Each structure stands twice: as C-alpha cells, then as structure tokens.
Amino acid sequence: MNVWFERGFNASAPTYGLPPAGVPFESASHPNHFYTLQSYTSSNALLLAPRGKGVLDIKSPKAAEGLSFLGASAFGQASVSYKIYYEDQTSQTGTLLLPDWFNGAAPAFVANGRFNMATRDFDSAAGQNPRLYARDVSLTNTTSPVTRIELQNTEMAFRNTAILAVSGGSTGESMFTPVDINGFNHDIVIEADYQGFRAPDWQVGAPMHPSSGFVGGETIRIEAMVRNLSQVAAPPTQARLRISPEGPIGAAPIWEEIKDVPALPPGGSSTIAFEYQLPSSSATNLLEVRITVDAEDTVAEFTGKNNVGLRSQIRIGPNLDLWFQKADVVTTNNSRVLEVRFAVQNGGSESPPTTAKIYFGKDLPAPSEAHLIAEVPVPGITANSDSPTIVVRHPIPADVPEGFYSLIIFLDPSNLVPEYLEGAFNWFNVAVPARNPGALLVTYNREANGLTISATPPSPAVLETSADLMTWESVTSVNAGELFSRSVPAATSRGFFRLRPSP
Numbered sequence: 001m002n003v004w005f006e007r008g009f010n011a012s013a014p015t016y017g018l019p020p021a022g023v024p025f026e027s028a029s030h031p032n033h034f035y036t037l038q039s040y041t042s043s044n045a046l047l048l049a050p051r052g053k054g055v056l057d058i059k060s061p062k063a064a065e066g067l068s069f070l071g072a073s074a075f076g077q078a079s080v081s082y083k084i085y086y087e088d089q090t091s092q093t094g095t096l097l098l099p100d101w102f103n104g105a106a107p108a109f110v111a112n113g114r115f116n117m118a119t120r121d122f123d124s125a126a127g128q129n130p131r132l133y134a135r136d137v138s139l140t141n142t143t144s145p146v147t148r149i150e151l152q153n154t155e156m157a158f159r160n161t162a163i164l165a166v167s168g169g170s171t172g173e174s175m176f177t178p179v180d181i182n183g184f185n186h187d188i189v190i191e192a193d194y195q196g197f198r199a200p201d202w203q204v205g206a207p208m209h210p211s212s213g214f215v216g217g218e219t220i221r222i223e224a225m226v227r228n229l230s231q232v233a234a235p236p237t238q239a240r241l242r243i244s245p246e247g248p249i250g251a252a253p254i255w256e257e258i259k260d261v262p263a264l265p266p267g268g269s270s271t272i273a274f275e276y277q278l279p280s281s282s283a284t285n286l287l288e289v290r291i292t293v294d295a296e297d298t299v300a301e302f303t304g305k306n307n308v309g310l311r312s313q314i315r316i317g318p319n320l321d322l323w324f325q326k327a328d329v330v331t332t333n334n335s336r337v338l339e340v341r342f343a344v345q346n347g348g349s350e351s352p353p354t355t356a357k358i359y360f361g362k363d364l365p366a367p368s369e370a371h372l373i374a375e376v377p378v379p380g381i382t383a384n385s386d387s388p389t390i391v392v393r394h395p396i397p398a399d400v401p402e403g404f405y406s407l408i409i410f411l412d413p414s415n416l417v418p419e420y421l422e423g424a425f426n427w428f429n430v431a432v433p434a435r436n437p438g439a440l441l442v443t444y445n446r447e448a449n450g451l452t453i454s455a456t457p458p459s460p461a462v463l464e465t466s467a468d469l470m471t472w473e474s475v476t477s478v479n480a481g482e483l484f485s486r487s488v489p490a491a492t493s494r495g496f497f498r499l500r501p502s503p
Contacts, residue, residue, distance in 0.1 A: 008192030027108035036178035040191035047186040048153035061145035072101035107131035120229035200234035204309030216280030228264035285420040315420035318351035
C-alpha cells in the first residue's frame with residue numbers, strides 16, 4: 001500500500017512531502033484558497049471506499065458564499081456526491097469529480113513522492129506526483145451557516161477517494177480560509193518524525209547464477225543483492241549462503257559459507273558473491289540455494305525477523321526431454337506403415353548416448369514388452385541443444401483393425417543419463433486407417449469442374465467417404481472388373497475417399 005508522508009520524512013529529500021500539519025498553505029491552482037491539514041498522528045482524511053459514505057461536521061458554523069474541498073482519488077477519477085446542510089434546516093446537493101492522485105490537471109499541491117509500506121521505499125520522488133486537487137462548490141444559501149456535509153463515493157468498484165481539508169469563502173470576502181471540521185476517519189499520512197521505520201531493514205534478492213548446464217565438480221559463482229530499505233543507515237552484518245538437497249525447507253545443508261555485508265546507507269545496496277564447487281555425486285543433482293542476512297538476528301530490525309532471500313535451484317547434469325514432431329500411418333499398396341518422428345532436447349550439460357523405447361497398442365494402461373515395437377539409439381547431445389530428428393518406421397500387421405491407438409515413447413529407459421530431473425514417458429494418440437486391399441484406385445484426374453476418380457476393382461467393392469478417417473459412409477457399389485468413374489464437384493468441402501472390398 002502507498003501512503004502520503006509529511007515534509008521532512010524523506011531524509012534524502014527533506015523538501016518533498018505534504019506541508020506540516022496545522023500550517024495554512026495556498027493552492028497552486030486556485031489563488032486565495034488556503035487549506036490546513038489535520039494532525040498526522042491521528043485521523044487526517046475522510047477516506048471513502050466505493051459506495052462508502054462519510055459526514056464532516058463544522059466545528060464553528062458560519063455563513064459563506066462557497067466551499068472548497070481538497071482531495072484526490074486512486075485508480076482513476078472518481079465521482080463524490082455531497083449534501084450540504086444549513087443551520088436553517090435547508091440543504092443543497094451536487095457532485096464533485098476528484099482526479100486520480102497521479103497526473104491530474106491543475107493540482108492544488110504536488111507532494112513529489114509517496115511511501116510504499118510493503119517495500120519500505122519511496123515512489124515517484126521528484127516525479128511531480130502524487131497530487132491534491134481543489135474542487136469549489138458555490139453555496140445556494142449564503143445567509144445561514146453551514147453545519148454539516150454528507151459525502152458518498154458513488155463509484156461501484158476500485159476507486160477510493162480522500163478529502164484532506166475544507167476551506168470556505170465568507171460572504172463579501174474573496175479569500176477562502178481553512179474550515180475546522182470533525183469526521184475524518186483514517187490516518188493516511190506518515191509524520192516527519194515517525195520512528196517506526198528508523199531501524200535497519202535488509203532485503204535479500206533472489207540468488208543470481210546460471211541454473212543448469214553444470215557438471216559435477218565445477219565451481220560456480222553465486223551472487224545476491226542486499227538492500228537497506230529503511231531510512232537510517234544499516235550497520236555491517238553478515239550474509240550466509242546455505243545449499244541443501246532439493247526438498248523441504250530446513251533440510252540439512254551440504255554446504256554453508258559466511259560473507260561480510262558492509263554498512264549500507266538508507267536505500268543503499270551491495271552485491272555479495274560466493275563461490276561454490278558442485279558435488280560430483282548424482283544423488284545431489286538438484287540443489288536448493290538460500291541466502292540469509294543477519295542470520296543470527298544480532299541487529300534489531302523493525303520487521304523483527306531474519307531476512308531470507310527467495311530460494312533458487314542449481315541443476316547438475318543433463319536433462320533430457322522429448323520433442324515430438326509427428327506420428328502418422330502411411331498407407332501404400334496392401335500395407336500400412338507407422339512413421340514416428342521426434343528429437344531429444346537437452347536442457348543441461350552434455351549427455352552421453354542412450355536409447356528410447358517406443359510402444360504401440362490399443363488403450364495401453366501401461367507399456368509392456370509385448371507392445372514394444374522399437375528401441376532406437378539416441379546420440380550424445382551437447383549442453384543445451386537438440387539431437388537430430390530420429391525417424392522410426394514400423395509396419396502395422398494386416399490383422400490390426402482401424403481406430404485410435406496409443407503411442408508411448410520412453411527416453412533413457414535404463415537410466416544411463418544422470419539427469420537432474422528424472423525423465424518420464426510421453427504418450428500420444430495415433431489414428432490407424434483401414435487396410436488398403438490393393439491397387440483399386442486407378443486414376444485421379446483433377447479438372448476445372450472437380451475431381452474424377454476411376455477404378456476397375458478385381459472383386460466387388462464399395463466406394464466410401466469420410467470427413468475424419470474414422471467414420472465412413474457408403475457412396476456406391478462397384479462390380480468386379482467393372483470400370484467405375486465418379487466426379488466430385490470443385491465446390492465440395494474437403495474429405496477422404498476409399499474403395500474397399502464389399503463385405
């Protein structure tokens with residue numbers, strides 16, 4: 001959450017922020033309009049969520065010609081309805097449009113920065129934002145004192161509004177002066193002397209290092225950025241690198257090292273570097289890295305806890321994955337051949353040669369040797385690269401009916417490659433068409449008016465058509481030795497034809 005702050009809170013830019021509470025200041029866009037902000041140690045704004053309502057009571061009611069509201073909205077311009085009550089029981093209603101606190105036109109005041117409560121850092125310092133805006137209302141009753149003002153944020157969602165001050169122009173006067181009011185409901189401003197952020201606050205960035213492509217025994221460099229998010233200097237401390245086998249947080253480390261962190265000014269940072277020799281054992285191919293600042297909690301921070309950076313991983317060894325390209329059944333004269341094309345991707349260090357097993361069958365619950373159709377060699381693959389395309393062709397027996405079949409490819413089934421993540425199998429669906437009994441379709445002639453199919457089958461046959469190679473519909477029958485010819489108009493949508501022996 002982002003909030004306003006009082007001038008003097010940002011030690012690096014003491015002139016940035018809202019004016020001191022209780023000190024009148026003039027609007028930059030409305031001459032002779034003066035406002036006073038409430039104490040920054042208590043509620044100092046009427047904050048209205050979407051559809052929210054609030055009431056401002058005038059402490060010392062008096063007649064006026066106009067009122068001026070100082071405020072802003074968040075997440076875009078917002079509409080605020082008002083109802084002004086007078087001492088003589090009359091009232092008036094209307095609507096204010098409050099611009100977003102960033103980049104709105106004609107601001108009454110520019111704060112030059114806001115404070116991010118999550119990151120403990122300043123945002124938009126010297127960036128001409130955030131802003132407060134003056135919105136004037138002409139009063140319809142200039143003889144009776146104003147006693148109270150009801151306000152409602154009429155937006156349906158997202159846009160919050162805040163009123164921080166009200167001023168009034170008395171009858172016969174050209175100057176708007178601050179109006180003393182009750183009804184503020186939120187403290188949205190950090191006072192200049194607030195001490196809550198006056199303790200060090202370290203933040204550790206994620207460990208920085210290449211994550212894969214390593215071989216056992218190699219030495220790598222691990223770095224992390226340490227920042228001081230507080231508004232006071234942080235004393236020297238230490239950072240601890242802890243490397244553990246990948247698993248639950250808190251697993252016993254296999255290696256630790258301590259490095260000094262220098263004193264850091266407010267908002268300062270320093271990069272801490274470690275060198276680590278990777279283990280050669282394949283049992284620790286996936287490691288977890290964590291870096292902690294002030295691990296022993298020797299410095300009292302405002303967060304009151306250790307600073308642990310985001311974890312990262314080191315991957316030792318190769319990592320093979322299948323890059324499936326295609327699996328088709330090629331139908332030729334009286335035969336069907338399954339053609340499989342794939343490559344192997346290596347996302348780690350150089351891998352040795354291995355193999356891949358290919359299984360094929362109907363509704364395979366799990367592959368077995370009975371479904372093994374090929375075991376093919378996979379060459380050694382250099383770090384972070386791919387193998388050439390591997391092509392496997394396997395004849396489909398004549399007694400295998402048409403339908404969908406399962407194709408499963410296992411990489412490195414004998415675990416010859418010490419991967420940092422053990423590979424799994426890859427599963428695909430393959431459509432197998434019916435067997436072609438012979439060279440029945442003799443000619444295909446494409447002409448301007450369509451396609452002509454001609455044949456002289458050696459036995460009675462049926463011409464069938466299909467849109468998906470799975471469901472076939474009979475078109476016509478052909479006798480043995482009879483010349484058959486059929487034309488398909490050019491306007492016909494895409495489909496498939498086959499000539500098969502009559503049942």
